Amino acid sequence: MQATAQPKVNWHSRRQDKHRRMAALNDLARGSVIPTADIKAALERLLHPGDKVVMEGNNQKQADFLSRSLAGVDPQKINNLHMIMPSVGRPEHLDLFEKGIARKLDFSFSGPQSLRIGQLMEDGLLEVGAIHTYIELYARLFVDLNPRVALLAGFKADRAGNIYTGASTEDTPALVEATAFRDGIVIFQVNEIVDDVTDLPRVDIPASWVDYIVQADQPFFIEPLFTRDPRLITPVHVLMGMMAIRGIYERHQVQSLNHGIGFNTAAIELLLPTYGESLGLKGKICRHWTLNPHPTLIPAIESGWVESVHCFGTELGMEDYIAARPDVFFTGKDGSLRSNRAFCQLAGQYAVDMFIGSTLQVDGDGNSSTVTRGRLAGFGGAPNMGHDPGGRRHASPAWLDMKQDDSLLGKGRKLVVQMVETFQDSNKPTLVEELDALAMARDYKMPLAPVMIYARDVTHVLTEEGIAYLYKAQSLEQRRAMIAAVAGVTPLGLQQDPQETARLRAAGLVAYPEDLGIRRSDASRDLLAARSISDLQDWSGGLYQPPAKFRSW
């Protein structure tokens, strides 16, 4: 070995590249501020073909001005981008692929665009890297998906680039961190630029992490996705809610939890101040929550059930109510909500006793999926919360209650509850022989089926027929019999052996409403603490301002 032959290594290539790109904007930007009209030209100079670009699309904060502008760049100049997006929710997100501006996509959730993603894949215009859960996607930003450019959204900025995200902080901190500290370029669209940092309600992202700000042509798009109108809660939802409170929350002493966004769990939230109160459970269950600020949680908060709520994002109309309840919600010095999707997902994964939510299909073993054929909807956050994290080490009564023996080497389990009606609205059975996700995986040659929650993580299946305590199953065969026992008149349920079901009920492996001391005829909407959006507003003392689409006055 010759000591003098050491090749000269450039350890600064990423930083130099960033500075070269930013130098190209010297005549365009005024300090950190890119003029609104020049954004397309700026993107064409800052981006290079093939770049990894992270774009903020959340449930409730869309960098829609930046995504529309990016969809307008010249595909001759900018093409084959590798987009990394937590949520692909807007039409222009996919125009990028149709025009050839982008080619590869790593994402978590696609919701309304799910059908078009499948079509673009079939047309060979879009290549999916992988479909992730939220935390998984954030994690990869710090490993092999380091973004060159981050396109993000905030509520306000000062001229130096300090950012106030507003109540929907959502994914922003995770996306900025992975870009700013890896010599990527951070660009924020904001609704308003103020002169000085003291004009901002608070600083959510400091200016030294931010390279450019641009005032959007119109405020970012936001939609109330987590509002459930109590008028649409049925007596069946009430019955299932009563069973959940009696047979799961009370039995296992569930103190911290995440709720899905369906009407089933909205019913539970509205039953706590009535049915829950009548069972004397206040202060004993449901004290700590990780979830978006559901308006249907207002009556439980107002009647003293809820000690804390940490949120992924906000919900339109809840701003004033949250600001007036800082003992319950996480708020900034300015008084408004501080949400954080990455931390809330972590909290929902590791720190809560229970996840309970709905799904579209459950198979005989207990695997579940929200996939319907041809739609690549992604995972979002449900798999993070809907599994038993192997890294958990702290004990709680509910967690320990899942333990089947006294061994010191055994562990407890998180409760993962699938709460479904046996049939969907369109008379399609929810409990099925095979998930559509398997056909999907075969159609698209995916390495694994898009299963939302795996059977081994599910501890309870709750239907309008009863509760299957799956964590107690001694064998796979018994587990299948338990699910069949609560599957009603679905093809799966019709296979049940009545004598076996009677044995399962006697052994406490399956409970029907009467086994829990619940009379089906008691399950009436009169038990709901609020029966309309108007009732929710009354509970809030007028602080909750329902969005127009939910008002009926």
Added chain:
Amino acid sequence: MTDQTDARLIPSFVEQSARQRVEGMLDPGSMRELLSPFDRMTSPWLEQQGVVPQFDDGVVVAKGTLNAHPVVVAAIEGSFQGGSLGEVAGAKIAGILELALEACQLGTPTAAILVLESGGVRLQEANLGLAAIAEIQSAIVALRQHQPVIGLITGPVGCFGGMSITAGLCSYLLMTREGRLGLNGPLVIEQEAGVGEYDSRDRPFIWSLTGGEQRYATGLVDAFMGQSLSQVRAAVLDCLQQGVPEQFRSDTIEASLATLGQVDTEHQIDATRARAILTQEQPS
């Protein structure tokens, strides 16, 4: 429930079923339902058209007392076929009004309370529904000479079609903020006029034109009530005490027509302009 005093847990009048509304309105123990579900007087027409009928055909009629004053109550159940009126449902309302009229003529002054929660004629029973609504209207006009006929529109369905005309014949008409009153429903107007002129999904716009607050401000109803049972009951009692009004709203039809004649259809109307025209506060 351990905390009986928490008023927030009591269902508002708006959220109650037709039968709960009738029971809550009448003095405790005084309700006597006629043609109850156990009499199984169902629509003979719905089943033929693949619609599951209901044993009360979506209307609850009862006799009873309100603060010891004899009354009849008819309440339409909005959750059954949108509160639409067919042969049986309509005949039940007309019949109970005629019973009240008979009672008045025989010396027992009996008032009527109508809880109107209706999209109008039941399309499956078209002509029979229309005929029934005409019978209801004649019965109201006859009864209102003797005793008040009090109409309530509380929502969530509202009162439309032929039943909105019926509402206009009542001695008194009372609304809540969730109630709506209009000849055509929002979807029908949107279909006829176009979404640019009337967007049925723009809820604040719809309520600003047809909601209880606007209808009260424009003088088309007599009271704007709160939504709790006690507030609704108090408003009804108030009308009962006022007795038969000196003039009925439907007698002032000439003045109303003259007002409508002034409307300039060149311009899209909004809530403020509608108020100005109907109250004649400022010429427009």
